[in-house]
Every structure is written in structure tokens, then in C-alpha cells.
Amino acid sequence: MKRTLAFGGLVATAGLLASGLAAPAQASGDVASDALATNGIAAYATLAYWYNNEAANLIGATPYNVETKVVAKHISKGGPAPDSKPGIVPAIGDEKKAAAKSKNVNLPKTTGKVFFDGADGKPHWCSATSVQSAYKNLVATAGHCVYDTESNATTLDNWVFIPGYYQSKTPWGIYVGKQAFTHYDFDVYEDGDRNYAFVTVYNGLKFNHDGVIPYTEANPGRWKPVSYETYMKFPAEFRGSEFVCHVGKVYYVWEFEDAGALGANVGGQGLAYNQKVGSKPVFVFGYPSGSHPDGNYAYSGKTLKWSYGKTFAVQAPAIKGEELVGVKSSFTGEGALGSSWLVGYNNSRRLGYLNGVTIGVSDTDSNNRYDTSFSPYFDGELYGVYSAAKNLWSGSIAVPFESPAIPHATSSSAPPA
Template sequence: MKRTLAFGGIVATAGLLAAGLAAPAQAAGDVASKPLAATGIQAHNIAAFWFAERAANLIQATPYSVETQVAAKHVSGGGPSADSKPGVVPAIGDEKKAASKSKNVNLPKTMGKVFFIGADNKPHWCTATSVQAQYRNLVATAGHCVYDTASNKATLDYWVFVPGYYQGKTPWGVYVGKQAFTHYDFDVYEDADRNYAFVTVYNGIKMPHAGFDGVRQLIKDRKWDELKSYAWFKEVDKATYLAYKAENALPAYEAGGKYYAWKFTDAGRLGDNVGGQGIAYNQKLGKNVFMFGYPSGSHPDGNYAYSGKTLKWSYGKTFAAQAPAVKGEELQGIKSSFTGEGSLGSAWLLNYKSAKRIGYLNGVTIGVADSDGNKRIDTSVSPYFDGETIGVYNAAKSLWSGSIA
């Protein structure tokens, strides 16, 4: 007999998940894909936006709060069900399993923030994580941290991932999103049961030591020799130069009948720098998971709980949940005090090995709730990762991105 808990528009079922069918559902028609930066020049200008004025846009970005707190009419029963056998994709560095134990909780290097421009034309961020992929170039987060559900535009603009971000610092570089993948039902219907996304990213690029404003002044003053001495520029053809000039985001200049554009420094592949979490799907509920994210903001009672500046963790046992207000009939939840702002996209890691800092991604936070009405957030919810999820992942996992430096 199942015990059902109703709270804040989410219905939780404290029963375990039964075994499923034979093979993961991976129909190609179920996957939606959109470009974020189709060319190197587009990617350069996106990076320039975040690097400008000594990373002012990164520093001033605020947590994304679209559809964060779940509140809806109570609905009884239901919850997720497996659509095939349980399965896992090992994390980077864990392809050959080895036992490891640790009493401390070491924070994963794979975690970071995704930055983008929201429907209000202001910079915002969510939480995200690097995951396993053939070319070590894949990021996982909540679907509405990639696809624009607020203005119904295809995707959010100027999308980048910054692992280990802290107050303008980009320790492993900035990774510009190339191609976004989600489930067709989220792309078209905003179905919360499919509110997840996988994004391929270009190789990282390093933050310039010198600000663009000073470089532009040198161009304005026509100090060509000084510009060349810094090795900030590379020679390009006229068409590339004109493309840079049209965007007006990166410095470019013409001198002596030759054309020059800004030269970024390659930071390497994402997975090589920070690793990548594995993926778990069709898992039984009732298992303990670690949740890692950058929660920010206040509880409903006004208590300021988290700053969003540093990575935090929470630990809990998964249970079945529903949130009909956001079309979520097959969700999973865990008990957590993470407030919603900033925690969207937080990684739920099953079998997390603290010594290695890796586990299996088994969910991403898409909303939070106050289950007992005391005006304190106490629950986070995620889509249940099933065969449909691994189908979207499989569509993204083997696509090459390359360097834009």
C-alpha cells in the first residue's frame, strides 16, 4: 500500500519503483535540438560579452527564478515509472570501477554555473554539471535553463558554462554552448516530466588578462606596433574581419592592408579539465542522493538562507512526486532546504564517491516547495530519469565541438 503526501502542489508517494520493460525508449523523433552558437565567430562574440569590462556581466548576473517555486492544486496518487531496465553511464575516470570510501564530502569539480540572457534582457545564471561524453564536451542542467520558456523564444541567448565560478573568477575557462538537446515534449509542450537539457560546448577559452576597453583605445589611437607586441590578435581574411566588426563585440582592426581579430587562448576540453559525472536512469526510488548546487535567496518567510556564491550540498532519499501546475506527473523529490533561486539545474548524484568526486547524475532540480506550509522551503523536485532521458543524452553524447581559439 502506498502512502501519499500532498504538499504545495506536489504529491509525493513514499513507495518504491517497480522494475520496468526491456529496452530504453530512444526514438529519434522524441529529441529536440537547437543551435546556441553555430559558428566560431558567434562563439567568440558570446564569450566577449561575458569577458567585457573585466567580467562585469558575469559578476552582475542574478539567479534565474523562472517557475522556481511549485504551487498548485493538490493531486493524489501517481508518480514515475520505469520504462525499461535500470542502466548507468560511468563517469569520466570511473570507467573501471574501484572501491573508495571517504568520511568527508568533497565538492565535485564538475559543478558550475551556466550564464545567459533572460527574457528581461538581463544576465542570469543556473546551476549545471559536466557529464560523460565521447569528446568530453557535454553539460547537463534543467531544460528551462537552456530553452526560453518565459518569452517562448527557442533558446536563451549568450549561453556559457563556467565550472567552479566564483565572483568573476573562471578557474577552468569559459565554455560557450554549441548545440542544445532536450525532449520534444519539453521543447513543444513545456512538459516538466522532460525538463532537462544536455548541451555540447566548445573547448574552453581563458579570460583575457587585459580588458577590451584598453585594447580598443589602442586601435583608436592607431598604435599598431603596440598591439602586435601583445600577441592578442591573429591575422584573418577580410570576410572574417568584417564579421567581427559587424558584431562589434571583439576588437578587430585593419593595418597595412592586412586584417586582424582578437585571439583567444584555448583552455582545453571541459571533461579533461574538470571530469564528467556518469548518468543513471530507470533507478528505483528510495535511494539516497547528493544534490549539489548554488542556492540563493530567501525562504517564503523572508529568512535569507543562501548567497548563491559558493557551491552547497544536500543529501536525501528520493520519492515519487507530482506538480500538475507545471505539467509534472512523473517527478521525483528529495527533502532539502535549498531555496529555488540559483538551485535550478542542481545535480542529483547517485552513488557519489567523495574521494573521486564523481557519481551518477540521476536528476536536476527544476523547482522547490514548502511541503508543510510553514513558509520554509523543504523539498526539491526533478524529472525522473528514464529511457526517454537517456535517449536525449545519446543524441548529444557523441557530437564533436572543437576549439574556437
């Protein structure tokens, strides 16, 4: 369930984009952390959920649209103010390189979709991006795309990130979420000003559905023997499935191929916080889907899209968003939730600094077309949440079970025939 205790308040920030690393803001301690897949078997079951039945859940997932379309007000004066010095964290592979301006737009490899079960029990997706971290294993997205604000539970189930996802294709693997981090004010109060989340993920797993073959002694493929106890740890719906089976009293699971760390495969964006609103333009990258209020079906959600513009102060009281930032964008709400806002984006390296995540869209001129996307302002409070997540190890889950030397049941209880 949701926590009943919260600390700290809300102070927004401003400042100029630093040319190098600035003195980091102090972690505030206002961090909420919740487990996703806590061990290898849980992670494996999550993966099987998405790939079972010829990846039916992946293919059938729909864009998440929780509290995305709201009324937002453009604020001409005031808005976010600094809570500490401006700072940046360089992107993966960009630690010793100076930022450069770009004229053309090469789409980043870091962006993809996060998939999960919504409060309605159905599969959904949002946009997200890989970001810099010590073990190259961190994903940033909207808080709504990780924490269940509909049923007041904790985190959304079966959470995975797939960079470059397209029609069930996973070009760089699928990454199961391990641990989620957000601000207490979002976890407890659903504060729109703190609607962001960072998630550590396990090493990616590669999967070619045509590669799963029924087990035979002559052609075992990638089936690995496990004990009866391990077999019984899997959810009942996966026992006897495409990935977890038994032949008589001998039990097997399918071994996926380890794809390595997320950041090693697609890179990771840097992070910028306490930046002056409107001083630098941002690129917004995401997978918008659905129609405008006038019925115009603008985006399919199948391919990565971008918009570009300078930020400005926004308020959206309906979602407790008093100190937000906006950017002019025609992105529709469905699918755009979690889109990454990158400042200082470099075209050749496809890297920049994450400085926002889309939490909603609005029609500010009442012409039945969405014209503004908005994000929490990235300040020292956000840096504190990021700091709590950035140095945590995840590791591999390609073989999340023991592999006995002699493949037979080891339980003293009688296993099924």
C-alpha cells in the same frame, strides 16, 4: 520559434541501481535539438559578450528564477514506474572502477554555472554539471536554463558554462554552448516531467582580463590579423571593442588560449536512469541564492552548496509535473535551478551518477520555508535525449577566423579608415 510537432508520450521508470553497465534503453526519437553558437565567430562573439567591459555581464548576472517556486504534493503511493531496464553510464575516468560509499563530502569539480540572456534581455545564471560523453564536451542542466519558455522562442542567447565560477573567476575556462538537446514534450508543451537538457560545448577558453593590451606593432600581444570580411562578421557592438579592433585598414581579433575539453579539465559525472525511487540517497549540488518565503536570506549563490536525502514521488500540476521525484532540501529557488542530483557519489573521486536536475522548490508544510527540491524522473526517455547528444564533436574555437599571411584588408569594397 517553438516546434509545432511532438511525438511520444510519457512513461516513467523504476529499478535498482546496477553495479555495472546495464542494457541501455532505446532512444525514443522524441528529441528536440537546437543550435546555440553554430560557428567559431558566433562562439567568439558570445564569449566577448561576457568578457566585454571588464566582464560586466558576468559580474552583473542574476540567478534565473523562471517557474521555480511552485506547489508540490508528496505522493505516498504510486509515482514513477519502469519503462525499461535500469542502466548507468560511468563517469569520466571511472569507467572500470566500482562505485564506493562516501562518508564525507568533497565538492565536485564538475559543477558550475551556466550563463545566458533571459527572456527579459538581461544576463542570468543557473546551476549545471559536466557529464560523461564521447568527446568530454557535455553539460546537463534544467530545460528552463537552455530553452526560452517565457517568450516562446527557441534557445536562450549567449549560452556558456563556467565550472567552479566565483566572482568573475573562471578557474578551468569558459565553455560556449554549441548545440542543445531536450525532449519534444518540453520543447513544445513545456512538460515539467521532461524539464532537462544536455548541451554540447566547444573547448574551453582561458582568459585573463589584465592580459588584453591595446594593439601596437612593437607589442602585438595575442592580436591576430584578419580580413575585412571577417571583421564585419562580428556584431557591430564588438567592432572596435576590447577584442575586435582595427588600426587604419588592418583588422585584428584577440586570440584566447584554448583550455581543452571540459571533461578533460574537470571530469564528467556518470548517468543513472530507471532507478527505483527512494532506494538510494542522492547528493544535490548547486548554487542556491535568495530568501525563503519568510524573508530569511539563506544563500548567497556565490559558493557551491549541497544537500542529501532519499527521493520520493512528487506531483506539481502547475508545471505539468505529474511524475516527478523530490528530495528534502532547504535550497531556495533562485540559482538552484539546474542543480545536479548524484546517486552513488564517491568522495575520493568526486564522481557519481547524475540522476536528476532541480527544476523547482516547494514549501510542502506551509511554514514559509522551502523544504523540498524536485526533478524530472530520469527514465529511458531521458536516456534517449542523452544518447542524441553524447557522441557529437565540438572542437576548439580559440582561433575562429583566418589569419592572413599579410595583414591587410582583402575586400574589394572600401573598408572604413
